[in-house]
Amino acid sequence: MKDRFRNSVYEMKKILRDPILTATIVLTMISLVLFILWPIYDVLKESFLENDGSFTLRYLIGAIKDAENQKVLINTLMLGTVVGILSTIVGFIFAYADAFIKFKFKGLFNIIAILPIISPPFALSMSFIMLFGQRGFITYKLLGLQNANIYGFAGLVLVQTLTFFPIAYLVLVGLLKQIDPSFEEAARNLGASRKDVFKTIVFPLVRPGIANAFLLVFIQSVADFGNGMVIGGNFTTLAVKTYLQAMGNYDIKGGTALATVLLTISIVMFVLQKYWVGNKSYVTVTGKPSRERNLIEDKVIKIPIQTICFLISAFIILLYILIPYGSVVNLWGIDYGFTLKHYSYVTSLGMKPILDTTYLSLISMPITGLLGMIIAFLIVRKRFIGRGAVEFVSMLSMAIPGTVIGMGYVLAYNTKPLVLTGTATIIVIAFVFRSMPVGIRSGVASLQQIDPAIEEAAQDLGANSYKVFTSVTIPLIKSAFFSGLVYSFVRSMTAVSAVIFLISAKYNLLTTSIMSQVDVGRYGIAAAYSTILIVIVVVVVGVMKLLLSKIGINTSELNS
Amino acid sequence: MSKSKPVILKNIIKNYIGNEGKLFTAVDNISLEIKSGEFLTLLGPSGCGKTTTLRMIAGFEIPTSGEIYIGDDMVNSLTPDKRDTAMVFQSYALFPHLNIYENIAYGLKLKRLTKGEIDKKVKDILELIGLSGLEKRAPNQLSGGQQQRVALARAIVMEPSVLLFDEPLSNLDAKLRVYMRSEIRRIQKEVGITSIYVTHDQSEAMSMSDRVVVMNKGIIEQVGTPNEIYNQPATEFVADFIGVANILDCKVDEEGSDYTNIILFDRKINLKKKFNNIKKSKVVIRPEFFEVDENGKFEGIVDTSVFMGEYQEYFVNVDKTRIIIKDYNPITKRVYNTGEKIRFGINEKCIHII
Numbered sequence: 001m002k003d004r005f006r007n008s009v010y011e012m013k014k015i016l017r018d019p020i021l022t023a024t025i026v027l028t029m030i031s032l033v034l035f036i037l038w039p040i041y042d043v044l045k046e047s048f049l050e051n052d053g054s055f056t057l058r059y060l061i062g063a064i065k066d067a068e069n070q071k072v073l074i075n076t077l078m079l080g081t082v083v084g085i086l087s088t089i090v091g092f093i094f095a096y097a098d099a100f101i102k103f104k105f106k107g108l109f110n111i112i113a114i115l116p117i118i119s120p121p122f123a124l125s126m127s128f129i130m131l132f133g134q135r136g137f138i139t140y141k142l143l144g145l146q147n148a149n150i151y152g153f154a155g156l157v158l159v160q161t162l163t164f165f166p167i168a169y170l171v172l173v174g175l176l177k178q179i180d181p182s183f184e185e186a187a188r189n190l191g192a193s194r195k196d197v198f199k200t201i202v203f204p205l206v207r208p209g210i211a212n213a214f215l216l217v218f219i220q221s222v223a224d225f226g227n228g229m230v231i232g233g234n235f236t237t238l239a240v241k242t243y244l245q246a247m248g249n250y251d252i253k254g255g256t257a258l259a260t261v262l263l264t265i266s267i268v269m270f271v272l273q274k275y276w277v278g279n280k281s282y283v284t285v286t287g288k289p290s291r292e293r294n295l296i297e298d299k300v301i302k303i304p305i306q307t308i309c310f311l312i313s314a315f316i317i318l319l320y321i322l323i324p325y326g327s328v329v330n331l332w333g334i335d336y337g338f339t340l341k342h343y344s345y346v347t348s349l350g351m352k353p354i355l356d357t358t359y360l361s362l363i364s365m366p367i368t369g370l371l372g373m374i375i376a377f378l379i380v381r382k383r384f385i386g387r388g389a390v391e392f393v394s395m396l397s398m399a400i401p402g403t404v405i406g407m408g409y410v411l412a413y414n415t416k417p418l419v420l421t422g423t424a425t426i427i428v429i430a431f432v433f434r435s436m437p438v439g440i441r442s443g444v445a446s447l448q449q450i451d452p453a454i455e456e457a458a459q460d461l462g463a464n465s466y467k468v469f470t471s472v473t474i475p476l477i478k479s480a481f482f483s484g485l486v487y488s489f490v491r492s493m494t495a496v497s498a499v500i501f502l503i504s505a506k507y508n509l510l511t512t513s514i515m516s517q518v519d520v521g522r523y524g525i526a527a528a529y530s531t532i533l534i535v536i537v538v539v540v541v542g543v544m545k546l547l548l549s550k551i552g553i554n555t556s557e558l559n560s
Numbered sequence: 561m562s563k564s565k566p567v568i569l570k571n572i573i574k575n576y577i578g579n580e581g582k583l584f585t586a587v588d589n590i591s592l593e594i595k596s597g598e599f600l601t602l603l604g605p606s607g608c609g610k611t612t613t614l615r616m617i618a619g620f621e622i623p624t625s626g627e628i629y630i631g632d633d634m635v636n637s638l639t640p641d642k643r644d645t646a647m648v649f650q651s652y653a654l655f656p657h658l659n660i661y662e663n664i665a666y667g668l669k670l671k672r673l674t675k676g677e678i679d680k681k682v683k684d685i686l687e688l689i690g691l692s693g694l695e696k697r698a699p700n701q702l703s704g705g706q707q708q709r710v711a712l713a714r715a716i717v718m719e720p721s722v723l724l725f726d727e728p729l730s731n732l733d734a735k736l737r738v739y740m741r742s743e744i745r746r747i748q749k750e751v752g753i754t755s756i757y758v759t760h761d762q763s764e765a766m767s768m769s770d771r772v773v774v775m776n777k778g779i780i781e782q783v784g785t786p787n788e789i790y791n792q793p794a795t796e797f798v799a800d801f802i803g804v805a806n807i808l809d810c811k812v813d814e815e816g817s818d819y820t821n822i823i824l825f826d827r828k829i830n831l832k833k834k835f836n837n838i839k840k841s842k843v844v845i846r847p848e849f850f851e852v853d854e855n856g857k858f859e860g861i862v863d864t865s866v867f868m869g870e871y872q873e874y875f876v877n878v879d880k881t882r883i884i885i886k887d888y889n890p891i892t893k894r895v896y897n898t899g900e901k902i903r904f905g906i907n908e909k910c911i912h913i914i
Contacts, residue, residue: 004577007624014622017639453653456620459640460647461667461718467641471666475657 008385015384021465025384028375032393034418035433039408040263040400046411047256063257069241073261076222076238079153080265083160084218090161090312091168091213097309098169099176100202101302102295108313113166115320117487118537120494120511120530122226124159126518127319129231130326130527135333151233159227162316164220168213175209176202181293194298208277215273222265223401225497226511230518238262239403239497246407247501256411259404270399323534326527342528350513350529357510358536360424361492364431368488372436373481376443377473381452398437402497406430410501422504430498435491439484446480447473482548486541493537564754565631565644565721567594567617572626574612574778586612588778589626594722594756599748601757603765604775605801610758611726613775617756618724619643630721641670646715647724650731652707654699660686660710661695667718685713688747705736712744716751723748725757729764741767762802766790774798790846792912794837799844799914806845806883810913812838820913825858825878829906835913842914847873847886849910852893856905862896876902 016022050056063069094112097103116124132139132150139148179202187197228240236244242262246255296302330337346354378384379391397405409430413420420426458472459465474481496511503512510533517526574587587609594600602610615621617628619640628635635643646667654663661682668678686692689709699707708728715723728744729737745768748755759765765772766786774781774789774797782794793799796807813828814821820831824843848871860876860883867873872890876883885904887893896902 004583007575007577007583010575010624011622017622017637451651451653453649453651454655456618456640457647457649457653457714458655458666459620460618460645461714462641462670463666464639464641467670472655472657 008383011383012385015382018465021382024374024465025378025382025386028371028378029386029390031371032390035429036393036397036400036405039405039412041408042411043256043259043263043404043408046252047260059253059257060260063254063261069258072236072238072241072258075153075235076262076265079156079160079235079237080218080221082157083164083221084214086157086161087165087217088168088172088210088214090165091170091217092172092210093305094165094169094309094312095172095176097305098173099179100293100296101305102297103302103306103309105306105310105313108310108317109169112313112316113170115316116163116166118490118494118541119320119323119534120226120514121163121224121496122230122515122518123323123530124163124316124319125155125227125231126326126514126523126526126530127322128155128159129518130322130332130523131319133333137333140333149233151231152235155231155233156227156235156237159231160221160224162312162319163224163227164217167216167220171213171216172206172209175206179205184293194296194301211277212273215269215277219266219269219273219399222262222269223399223403223497225401225403225500226515229515238265239401242403242407243500252411255407259401259407262401263404266399266401266404267396270396274395323527324531326523327531329524332523332527339524342524345525346528346532350525353508353510353513354529354532354536356424356507357493357533358540360427360507360509361431361489362540364428364435364492365485365489367428368432368436368439368492369481369485371432372439372484372488373443373474373477374469375436376440376447376477376480377469379440380444380447381455394440395437397433402434402495402499403501405434406498406501409498421502422506424507426502427499427507427509430502431488431492431495434495434498435488438487438491439480442480442483443477446477450476482544486544489540489544490537493533563719563721564597564752566596566598566629567722567754567756568592568627568629569613569617570627570629572613572616572623572628574609574616574621575624585778587616587623590775590778590780592773592780592783594754596754597752599745599755599757599768599770601759601765601769601772602775603759603762603772603801604781605760607777608775609778610760610775614647614724614726614756614758617722618645618647644721645724646718646720646722647726648708648711648715648728650727652699652711652728652731654707654710654714656699658699659695660691660697660699660702663699663710664714664717667714671718681717685717688716688750689713689743704732705740708732708740709743712747716747716753719751720753723753723755725755725759727759727761728757729759730761737761737764744768766802774801776801791910793844793914796840796842796844796914799912804847804884806843806847808843808845808881808883810841810843812841812913822911822913824906825881827857829908829911831908831911831913838913840914844912844914845883845906846910847884848888849907850883850885850887851905851907852885852887852896852902853905854903856903858905859901859903862898862900862902865895865897867895874902876904 015025047059048055094109098106098109128150129136131137132148134140134148136148136150139145183201184197187201192200223239225239225243228237232240238258239262242255242258245251245258326332327342328338328340329335330339375390375394379387409426410421413426454476455468455472458468463471494511496515499509500512503509510529514526514529517529569590569592572587572590573585576584576586578584590613602613604610612621616623619635619638622636630644655666658666664682664685665678668681686695689712691706691709694702694706699710702710711728729740732740741764757768769786771783772786772789773783776797782789782798789798789802793802799805799807808824811823812820813823815834818832818834820833820835822829822831822843858878860878862874863877863882864875865872867890871886871888872895874885874887874896876885
C-alpha cells in the first residue's frame with residue numbers, strides 16, 4: 001500500500017513535466033469541486049450545522065421523525081421499487097423483441113426511446129391528465145366519469161414507467177445483442193429447448209444487466225421532480241417535498257435535511273449500480289458476436305410479444321401526439337374546437353422564456369461538449385492522483401437529484417465569495433454540469449476504442465498536450481463530441497428539477513413556465529409551450545445532424 | 561547524417577504497480593550505451609522490460625531512478641514532444657483522420673517548416689520508401705506493409721537523432737516480415753540514424769542488428785553482436801532463448817591459458833580455448849554442431865526421428881540425457897530410425913562453456 005502510494009506520487013512527475021496538462025487537470029478539479037462538491041457540501045452543512053456553527057443531528061432527526069416525512073420517504077422508495085420493476089420488465093420485453101425476434105416495427109423502438117429525451121420530463125403527466133383527468137378525454141368525454149382521479153400513486157407509476165422504461169430497454173438491448181449466438185446454438189446442440197436456452201443461457205447472462213437497469217430506473221424515479229409535481233397529487237415524493245419545504249415553506253433547514261435523505265438514497269443506489277452491478281455486466285459477455293443471430297419467427301412467441309410492444313408503443317406515441325393536439329383546441333375537456341389562441345398568447349406574452357431557454361442552452365452546449373471530452377480524455381488516458389475522484393464526481397452528478405443540486409446552488413452562490421443567484425451564469429453552469437456526464441460517458445467509450453499509440457505518435461512527433469488534444473483526440477472522437485453537444489442542448493432545454501431553484505424574474509425558463517401553466521390548469525398554453533419546446537429541440541438537433549452529416553460525422557450515438 | 565546521436569542509459573530502474581497493487585520491477589538497474597548510428601535491438605520474451613525501456617527513451621514513461629542521455633543531454637524531465645526521438649509503433653498508429661501525405665507532414669508542420677520544405681521532404685521520403693503516388697490515400701486504404709512503411713517514413717522524415725522501433729513487424733505476415741526487415745535495415749543504413757529496435761523475434765534481431773541486447777525479467781543477460789549472442793551465449797537463458805541449444809552438464813577437468821579440458825558423457829574433450837566466467841560448468845551445443853558419423857566418439861539411442869525437409873531431426877538418449885541433433889542434407893546420408901543406435905561426434909570449435 002505504501003509502495004503503491006509512493007509510486008503513484010512518483011508517476012505524477014510524468015504529468016508535472018507537462019504544464020498544459022497539469023493546468024488542465026487542476027482547472028478541471030477546481031470546476032468539479034466548485035460546481036458539484038461545494039453545493040452538495042453546502043446542503044449537508046446547512047442540514048447538520050446550527051446557525052452558530054455547531055454540529056447537530058436535530059434537523060435530520062426531526063425530518064425523519066416527522067410522520068408526514070416518513071410517509072413521503074416510504075412513498076418514494078415504494079414508487080422507485082414499483083417503477084423500477086415494471087420498467088425493467090417492459091424494457092426487457094422490448095429488448096428481447098429487438099434482439100431476438102423477427103419483427104416489423106423495430107423502427108418504433110428508436111422513436112420510443114428518443115421521445116422522453118426530447119420532451120419536457122413531465123410531458124407524459126400532462127397527456128395523462130388530458131386523457132384521464134377530471135376533464136379527461138377518456139374519463140370524462142367517453143366514459144362520462146365525473147370525479148376521475150388520476151393524481152397519485154397509480155398515475156405516477158404509469159407515467160414514470162412509460163417515461164423511464166426506455167432506459168432499461170437501452171441497457172438490456174445492448175447486452176442481449178452482445179450475446180454471441182453460438183452460446184445459444186451450443187446449448188441447443190446439447191439438447192436444450194428454446195425455453196431451456198432462455199432460462200439457462202440468455203437470462204443468466206443478462207442478470208447483471210437487469211439489476212443494472214432496475215437501479216438506473218430507480219435512481220431516475222427517485223430523482224424525478226416534474227412528474228411528481230404535476231401528477232403526484234397527494235402522493236408526495238421526496239424530491240417534491242424537498243422543493244416545497246424549502247421554496248414553499250421557506251424552511252431551508254428542513255429542506256436541506258430532506259435533501260440529505262434524498263441524496264443518500266441516490267448515492268447509495270449509484271454506488272451500488274456503478275461498483276457492484278455495473279462491472280459485472282461485462283464479465284459474462286465477450287465482445288462483438290461473430291455473426292448475426294437467426295431471429296425467432298415462431299408465432300407462439302412472436303405474436304404475444306409483438307402485440308405487447310406494439311400496443312405500448314402506440315399508446316406512448318398517442319400520448320405525445322396529444323401535446324400538439326391539446327395546443328390547438330379551445331378548452332380541453334369542454335370545447336374541442338380548433339384554435340390558435342394559445343400560440344398567440346405565447347407569442348405575444350410569453351416569448352421571453354422560450355428565447356432565454358434556447359439562448360442559454362446554446363451557450364452551455366459548447367462548454368459542456370468540450371469539458372466533457374476533456375474529462376473523458378483525462379480519465380481514460382492520464383494516470384494522475386485524483387483520477388478516480390474526478391471520474392467518480394463527474395459521473396456522480398448524473399445520480400444527484402436535480403432538486404438537491406439546485407438547492408445546493410442556491411445555498412452556495414447566494415453569498416460571497418461567489419454570488420451568482422439570479423444570473424444567467426448560474427443557469428448555464430447548472431446546464432453544463434447536469435448534462436455533462438452523458439458526454440463524458442460517450443467520450444470515455446469512444447476513447448477506449450482508440451489505440452493510445454495514435455496520440456503517443458502525435459506527441460512523439462512534437463505535438464504538445466494541447467496540440468495532441470485538438471489535432472488528434474478530438475477528431476478521433478468527434479462523433480462522441482458532437483453527440484455530447486446535441487445531448488447537452490436537448491437536456492438543457494428540457495431541464496427542470498435543478499433550474500427551478502435558479503430561475504428569477506429576469507431569467508425564466510420554458511419548462512418551469514409550462515409547469516406553472518399546468519399548475520393553474522391552463523393546459524392549452526402548457527401544451528403550446530411544450531410543442532414549441534419539442535419543435536425547437538427537433539429543429540436544432542435536425543439542423544445539427546444535417547450539418548454534421550455533410551462533413552461526415554455520425555451522431556447516432558445520441559440514441560444510446 | 562551528422563545529426564545522429566548516441567543514447568546512454570545509466571542505472572535505469574522502473575517500478576510499476578501490478579494488478580494486485582503489488583510493486584513490480586519492470587526494468588531492474590540496467591545500463592547501456594548505444595553508439596551513434598548503431599542499430600541496436602532489445603530482444604527478450606514478453607514482460608522482460610524491453611518495451612518499457614524503449615518507452616522511457618521516448619519519454620512516455622519516466623524511470624523510477626537512473627538517467628537517460630541523448631547525446632550530451634539528460635532528457636529525464638523532457639516530455640516526448642520535446643525529445644529528439646521518433647518512434648515506429650507496433651500498431652503503426654497512423655492518424656486515421658489524415659491522409660498519407662498529412663500523416664507524414666504532421667510532425668514537419670509542428671516544426672513550422674514552410675509549405676515548400678514540407679512538400680519536398682514528404683515527396684523525398686515517399687520516394688525512399690517506394691510509395692510515391694499514394695499521398696491522397698487514407699491509412700485504411702493501404703495494405704499492412706504499406707502502412708508500416710508510412711509509419712517508418714513519418715518517423716524518419718523528422719530527421720530525429722534517434723529512431724525507436726516497437727515491434728514494428730509483428731502485425732505483418734511471415735513473408736512480408738522478412739522483406740520489411742531488409743527494407744528497414746536498408747533505409748536505416750541510408751539515413752544513418754541511431755536506431756533502437758524492440759522485438760521478441762530472434763530472427764529479426766539477428767538479421768538486422770549491429771548489436772543485440774538480450775533482456776530477461778528486467779535485467780540485461782547479454783550484449784553482443786548477433787554472432788556472439790548465438791555462438792557465445794553468456795548465460796543459460798540466452799543460450800536457450802536464441803535458437804535451439806543443448807545445454808549439458810560437463811566437468812571442467814583442466815584449464816590452461818589457452819586450452820580447456822572438459823569431460824562430457826564420460827569422454828575427455830580438449831578445447832583449444834580459454835573460457836572466462838565459467839559459472840555453471842555447462843556446455844552449450846547447438847543441434848547442428850553434432851556430426852552424425854559411424855566412427856563418432858559418442859553413442860546414443862534414437863528416441864524420435866523426424867524428417868524436417870532441410871534436415872533430419874533426432875532426439876537421442878545418451879545415457880540418461882536427451883539431446884537434439886540436426887543432421888543437414890539427410891537425402892545424402894543414412895537416416896536412423898527410432899530405437900536404433902546412433903554414433904556422432906562434436907565439432908569442438910563450436911562448443912561453448914558457461
